[in-house]
Amino acid sequence: MSARLLTHLRHVDLAVPDYEKQLDFYGGVWGLTKVAEDSGISFLAAEGSPEQYVVRLRKAEEKRLDLVSYGAASPEDVDTLAERLLAGDVRLISRPGKVDTPGGGYGFRFFDVDGRTIEVLADVEVRQHRRIEEKEAIPVKLSHVVLNSPDLNRTREWYERHLGFALSDTLSSPHMGEVMHFMRISNQHHSMAIAQGPHTSLHHISFEMRGLDEYMRGSGRVIRAGFKKVWGPGRHMAGDNTFTYFLDPHGNTVEYTTELELLDEDTWHPHVYDFSRPEVTDQWGTANPMNELVAKESFNDPDRGVFVAPPV
Template identity: 65%
Template sequence: MSDHVFTHLRHTALAVPDFDKQLDFYTNHWGLSVTATDGDVTYLAAEGSPEQYVVRIRRAAEKRLDLISFGVTDSAAVDTVAEKLGRGGATLVTEPDRLQTPGGGYGFRFFDNEGRTIEVSADVAAREHRKVEVGEAIPVRLSHVVVNSADPEATVAFYEKHFGFKVSDILMHPRMGKMMWFLRTSRWHHSLAIARGPHPALHHASFELRGLDEYMRGTGRMLRSGVEKIWGPGRHLAGNNTFSYFLDPNGNTMEYTTELESLDEDTWHPHLYDFTQPEVSDQWGTANAMDEFVAAKSFNDPDKGLFIAPPV
């Protein structure tokens, strides 16, 4: 029986200074759809996902990661998680209550060990969604979120201890040691990954496309639109998923991916991969090299929202 506490990744929320350009990027280029807005906060859905929204953007003076949201089975699970976190010394940002965001539901927020705001929710109404068709190069769902950590060992331990995340694979460097941990909360290879970085920040958010053809069409659309490509297209070894990384208008890295591995959790054993080996970073050999430029973009700016709850 699985001891995963979370059922799945719901959405991520970003605060951005250049709100209008960010909204244009997500709707006219990236392929998300507006489901609700109040002017300063807009909720964006993936057409193939039952989640009410997969990204929320908020107009703000400073860029920050507002929160990452995960689902649990029911309202009783929400209460149980909140109680255990409180007993374990975590800081609750809000107590369990009815949610006022699209789809409603029941949930709460807390700070993780480095001060990121995490939301836990259940009973959120499913959105009317549709099957993404052949050749339609738009996101089906939010695949995973990767964060930078100044103390990744402690951050991995936090998510293992409190939520039953399992390590699927680890990337290492011969001189620098372990550099990235891929964590799963279901059979998907990872819904969260923790990367060693100079400061806590968003590393990237990744969006699943229908298949290889749609993934390549989406990648080509970004290139033709003049969106800055950071890395790709290629196929990682850990997770066996494809990757094309682009920079959004506010300097956050966004990824198109497809074919993320689904594991047999009863038989899976984590690998320790040396990412200086070219086939680890890119099995195909089609992507540009993982170099200092790519790494610097992935570090992102230091998160201004640590241990500061977002206003919405």
């Protein structure tokens, strides 16, 4: 495994044909704040997060995942990582340099093994943020992103070798074998997970709420607004976090969560959980059963952005 140079997840960028409908969802019922907009691109922040934005939306003819962005501690670490990736024959989209997105910064982009665009940024200006109040049911921050891969272990090994991710836990079953790896770049149980899927695509984006009450209030608000609830409310065993999953207007799965486990990395040993046991998928037993229909929603549409860099 490579020495760890990534610090945290910064933002997830989506392209969609019905831009206005998507913007209304994320900037409305989902509870993010639009902080900048320019000719078919908008940037949405979480009020409790120091990140300039946690979601970027772009108007496009085809739905796709534009990129996933991670933080690095310094420009020197960005340069070191770029050199390491070049030496490892990773295909760079851009070389390290100054960026002109909100908050600026220094970074570069490259393709992962499945053809997703990944961005690494340092020196981004901290956004003025605030403490989320009791009963205020809006996202505090971006929690994690889960990606579908047609070759689960190849993708896991690539992220370990090139980006310093560590395995926290695995979901498996007697019939299907390994179906998900939870990966970390800090003591947070996972900032990314890799799911076995029929094609490369976005599985879900997760947003952390202030606490259990705010998580339930937010889930109820989205349900009352008429958006499709895919799965939840419940509590996973791997990561010990709560979950309610919804579909955004373009069929991407988005999650409200809270209380994601923090690990002692020096003593942690990964578990292999049998997800055919109901208490593994939901410790509480309150969520609708995990079945083929729920799983199919999370497969999403095949990503149209594989090995095609976003135009901005």
